[in-house]
Amino acid sequence: MNNITSSLTLDSRTSTFPSGVLVLNKPKGPTSTACLNRIKKRFKPKKIGHAGTLDPLAQGVLLVLFGQATKLANYLGQGKKTYAGTLRLGLVTDTYDIEGKIEAELPWDNIREEDVVQEILNWKNLQEQEVPPVSAAKYKGKPLYVLKRTGQKVPLKTKAIKIFEAQVIHIDLPEINFRVTCSQGTYIRSLAHSLGKRLGCGAVLTELIREKCHPFGLEQAFDLEEVLKAEQLEPFILSIPKALSHWPQATVSTEAEKLIRHGHALDPELVPELPQKKDARALLVNEKGQELALVQAKVKDGRLRWTILRGLWTQN
Known part of the structure; x- marks a missing residue:
């Protein structure tokens, strides 16, 4: 009886599964994809x-995305990220972290704490970094980790980054605890690796916690096991309007909704509450509070109009 009831409940949930965002506290160990697979299976x-x-x-x-919210990945992932981490001096690995193959062990006894502090503060001056040779970044369509693990030559790739804040939390050489706020796509293990190169003793990342993916923080996040044990997933999910609460939002009329659903741009007078500024972005919802589209203000035919970035509506 319990198995039948559970199955019926799950089927009922599946048929009306909401779109939205789950702020997950990913555990150490599994990949991000493995965490999603467990949620998907459950x-x-x-x-x-x-x-x-x-x-x-x-x-x-x-950030785990469901339904129409899967279309938000590029927009929710663009904000600043804050990490707390630990690195260890004296090691060099092929992955730039402690889980990789050790390539060198170097003396660190001559390193002064003040030098470590200064080099970490100097992260704020970095404008680019090396991409780890064991990473999902691609070269001629192939991930670098595939080239590395099949014995092929891995090209040196760099990427532009921005470090907004960097601080040392605690030093107990050869270990250093730090916190950094950075742009999307920054490799923290590359920051550790570059620090080791500048100090001349090597360094690897040993621990890392993403504390914030703007505007979402750990205080909002749910543990994976807590989510998996729940009877329903809905209480953990933020609706798209709530997940985009940091975006300007506007409710449009039925007539304007029809224009949006046909892919047309909107004149500013149809959404007077939105900022009339070029390149501004906003979320539009209908009179029922249902998300319709992400829009951006662009100049068309000599005037500012709200054009669709990403349609979010569903068929009635």
């Missing part, structure tokens, strides 16, 4: 995705 949503991958070593804020 609750069977039709569409699931995530914004901002975390390495297996890392834990912390991972």
Whole structure:
């Protein structure tokens, strides 16, 4: 009887599964995809995705997206990220973290704490970094980790980054605890690796916690096991309007909704509450509070109009 009841409840949930965002506290160990697979197996949503991958070593804020919210990945993942981490001097690995193959062990006894502090503060001056040779970044269509693990030459790739804040939390050499706020896509293990190169003793990342994926923080996040033990997933999910509460939002009329559903741009007078500024972005909802589209203000035919960035409506 219990098995039948559970199955019926799950099927009922699946047929009306909501769109939205789950702020997950990813545990250390599994990949981001493995976490999603466990949620998918347990609750069977039709569409699931995530914004901002975390390495297996890392834990912390991972945004899990359901339904129409899977279309938000590029927009929710663009904000600043804050990490707390630990690195260890004296080691060099092929992955730039403690889980990789050790390539060198170097003396660190001559390193002064003040030098470590200064080099970490200097992260704020970095404008680019090396991409780890064991990463999902691609070269000629192939991930670098595939090239590395099949013995092929891995090209040196760099990427532009921005470090907004960097601080040392605690030093007990050869270990250093730090916190950094950075732009999307920054490899924290590359920051550790570059620090080791500048100090001349090597360094690897040993722990990492993503504390914030703007505007979502750990205080909003749910543990994976807590989610998996729940009878229903809905209480953990933020609706799209709530997940985008940091975006300007406007409710449009039925007539304007029809224009949006046909892919037309909107004149400013149809959404007077939105900022009339070029390149401004906003979320539009209908009179029932249902999400319709992400829009951006662009100049068309000599005047500012709200054009569709991403349609979010569903068929009636």
